[in-house]
Amino acid sequence: MHKTPIDLTNCDTEPIHIPGQIQSHGFLIVIDQNLNITYHSENVHAFLKGIPDVLLGISIRDIESIIGQNEPPDFINQLISFGKINGFDQTNPFHTDIQGESYNLIISRSGSAYLLEFEPVLSDLKTDIQKMIGRSIAEMLADKDITTLLNNTTYQVKTVIGYDRVMVYRFASDGHGEVVAEAKNENLESWLGLHYPASDIPKQARELYKLNLTRLIANVFTTPSKILSTRQFAEQPLDLTNSQLRAVSPMHIEYLKNMGVHSSFSISLIYKGELWGLIACHNYSPRFIDYKARDSAKLIGQILSSALEFRQDEANKYLLSKLNANVDALSKLMLKDNSIEEALTEQYVTLLDAVEATGALLAYENNITKLGKTPDDKQIAQLIEWVGNNVSETFYYTNELPEIYSESVAYKHIASGIMVITLSRELAEYIIWFKPEHIETITWAGNPDKPFELNSDGSMILSPRRSFEAWSQQVAGKSQEWQDEEIKSAMRLKAEVTYAINQKAGAIRMLNERLKQAYEELDTFSFTISHDLKNPLSTIKGYAQLLTRDASLQPRVKDTLVRINDKVDKMNLMINEVLEYSRIGRQDIKPVEVDLGTIIADQIKDLKIAFNTDNLKVVLGNTPVAYGDPVMLSQVFANLLSNAIKYSMEQPQPTIHVEGKEDELEITYSIKDNGVGIEIKQLPRIFELFKRMDNVQHIEGSGVGLAIVKRIVEKHNGKIWVDSQLGKGSTFFVSFKKGV
CATH class of the missing domain: 3.30.565.10 (Histidine kinase-like ATPase, C-terminal domain)
Known part of the structure; x- marks a missing residue:
């Protein structure tokens, strides 16, 4: 039978939050607002002896004596009521006894329903993670250097949870990841420095990592348990976004098997609300960590996230402070000196100091002044012409100029990245900064461009890289990225230069006549708005108000008329603000x-x-x-x-x-x-x-x-x-x- 070829880009659209099944080391019961069971995992009867054959539709109270033998009556309802007010993190996990076995009950929301997840308390960990975590965090944060911080983290996490391999996996802006720190058993080869394509952890999986800060896959070889529901709910897949037991994508399970990994555990690292990376833990035999241990591990991730943010912010503030000081100096020089050009290019501080570039040019008043390493005069003339024809923004930057302007390949070692401030497109006046090519050799864990393979019968089968042998790729034609601090500094300089030019000239030099014409047109436009637009709006508002007095109108129609009134008021406000904008330009x-x-x-x-x-x-x-x-x-x-x-x-x-x-x-x-x-x-x-x-x-x-x-x-x-x-x-x- 022919099989449809599968590309790993399918992973980006796979609905992993509604897998329809859970991992089988625990069981799931879902109840609605009335405490009636609307879904449950198929394996419930394997964990709960003596419960009714049909659970769907009955009240959770009917089986409370089984799932909480030593708990007070109605304890599920009490936990939910408390969690709704104080948050379920205050109730989770709830330790209960099921027929002589200890279980953790974890409660979370799924729309208007509540997920009741039951996991064994017994963990494979031989250490008390909560006792060890304080000392581990102190040792983890002992060094201010980010690389040392990450290395310490992997070592401490491995010591605490005992996984065979612990890595810090950092995401790049395009979604692909790199192993930037690692602690492992001596018999394992190192994966430090290896890169993995974005399809390995697709976009929607990365979004879930922002919501679920830990994720355990206890055993890739177990069969997941299906989620059952009545016909009433069968067409409404259960959202397991907040679930601890949520089953794993078959694609990811096969991926882990291909790597030889039997169990994985991850801790999310968040930087300014976005997923920075993961503490990714692999074990080469099945491994279960209970909820409390996972929650303690989550604390490590949160503290490391805060430490990363603090250290990165320190570096960013230092850079921004340095660049701001240089822009301040340039501003004062421009206001004091007779020549804008001299102030920006010939003083103790120059426009080259406004960003972290290796070259810059100022095209101003029919003259081009170069600083640092720049293309030659002919190349610059062609580049300025290209910018004038292709860059519509007054502020523009890229770190891959050869990709979008092929002529720049000849000087990519000087200008693979450019940042452009447009002073006047009509006069071809610009400030342009240059960054050189940053050649980088990326070592991938297998060929990232080979997402599926041929089966023995000639059909295509999904194989998330059965081979993980190192595969090197050289990335050229790109510069290092422009940092946010450089962008802010350049924008600030743009405002200062524009201000200085206006001060020196007393008016916009060659656009005076055009501005006068524009003001006259603006006057005409303002008159048109005030007379030709406001009068019809008043009529619309009047008719709408008149219609609302008709008692026979349906409520929906009356609501529509009220919305028309509101929109007319908003339109009037916008017209008045445009008139105000026009008036200010003419007012002395x-x-x-x-x-x-x-x-x-x-x-x-x-x-x-x-x-x-x-x-x-x-x-x-x-x-x-x-x-x-x-x-x-x-x-x-x-x-x-x-x-x-x-x-x-x-x-x-x-x-x-x-x-x-x-x-x-x-x-x-x-x-x-x-x-x-x-x-x-x-x-x-x-x-x-x-x-x-x-x-x-x-x-x-x-x-x-x-x-x-x-x-x-x-x-x-x-x-x-x-x-x-x-x-x-x-x-x-x-x-x-x-x-x-």
Whole structure:
């Protein structure tokens, strides 16, 4: 019979959270909100003697005396009630006695149902993991070097749980993994440094590792137990995302068998909410670790995750602090010197110091200045032409230029990676940084491009690499990746250069006439919006309100009319904000001394009431005076403070820090929050009209506010920029020149 060829990319779509079966070393009973049994594993009768032949549909209370001989009546219901209030981590595991054998009961949710999983208490471990864990963690964290930290971790975990091989397996950005630390029995060959393709641990498996921080496969040679249900639930596969006993994908079981592994255990390592890697443990004979031991091992993973994050953050902060200091110096040089070009390329600090690059160029005012290692003049001219024709973003970077621009292959040893700031596309003015090719030899555990093999009858069979012999591949044409800190620094420099150019020129040099024309068109557009759009909206709103008075309308129709009203109000708001955006561009400023401290304090009081945030914490530092239009400056801080509060509301303790600092040239205010933050890739567009970030679509807003703020700040010859980290919060900086 012909078999359909199977590719390991099938793994990415395999529904591993609903396998329809569990590992057979324990058993599962699922109950609904009324405590009635809706699913159970087929092997229940092998564990529970004397229970009814048919369990589906009966109450869990009917068999409580069997599954908890020494427990009080209704103990399952009491555990669930306690867990719903305090979390099931406070009840798990519940130690009970089943017909003379000790079992752990683990309770978790599956939609509106509850999973009751029963595992033996008896473990294969010969040591008390809870007694050993404190000393092991202390020794694990003894060194600040990340490599030593990882090596210590594998040694300590192996000592505690006694598996034959313990590895730290780190995921790359493309999903493939590498063994970066290892402790093993002496008779085993080393896997340190080996790489494994992303298909070995597919995407949806990596997502589950973020939810289930430990995962045990006790014995790959046992037959899993099917999950039974009534016809009523047969078409609703049971979600086992939170299950401890969840069966393993047949593909993964075959993969482990091919490796000779009989039992595996993994501990997730999380960095900033994402899966950084795994502590992967392999045993070459079956091995069962009970729930308490797994939970203790999970603590090792959580502490290592925190240590990794702390050490990486330390390195990131050091790099960002160094780059920020260089950008600050460049900013002052640009404002003091007569020539932007000299300030960026001829001083003690240059644009090459703004990022970790080996070369850079400034194309400005029909002149190209090169720093460090760069392509030759002809290659640069062709590269600039390619950038002008193919790069639409004003901020762009890649670490694989030869892949997308074939002509760059000739100088990939200099520029496999580029980062580009567009100063003026019309004038072909750019800042470009270069990173050289980083040739890397990757040793794979078997050929990653050979996911299936021929059977003896000529048919294709799934074989997740029966051979794991080292297979080397040289990766060329790529540079080391641009770090987030480099991206932030380059974006900051972009704002500083733009500001300095505007200050030197007094206007955008060759675009004056076009800007005048744009302002005239904007006036016409504003008039069209206010008359040709707002009037029909008022009519729509009027008709909708009139229709709602009809008592014969169905509730669903009335709800639709209410939604129409709401959308009309939102459209009116957006129109008014666009008109405000237009008005600011035409309005003249008569600067006066503005007491920003009083304005900010009053706004915070009003916003606390408006957002009803009793738990909001505001830290207000120095508030030096600034010069400008009081109404416009009030708009700036009202918008920034409102955003800081609005996007921090979901935090248990929303906290806002506001502080102003001044030096001999500038006054700079920072508004810092601990809210949702902004993804690094979206930072360059944050001040554009109608741009809203993907992670705040559920929060009310139009995407115009920050565009208005930027326009006001630039109207005051100031500058605005942002530093943000997804999930950690944002800091907006607003800077004004001192004096009138």
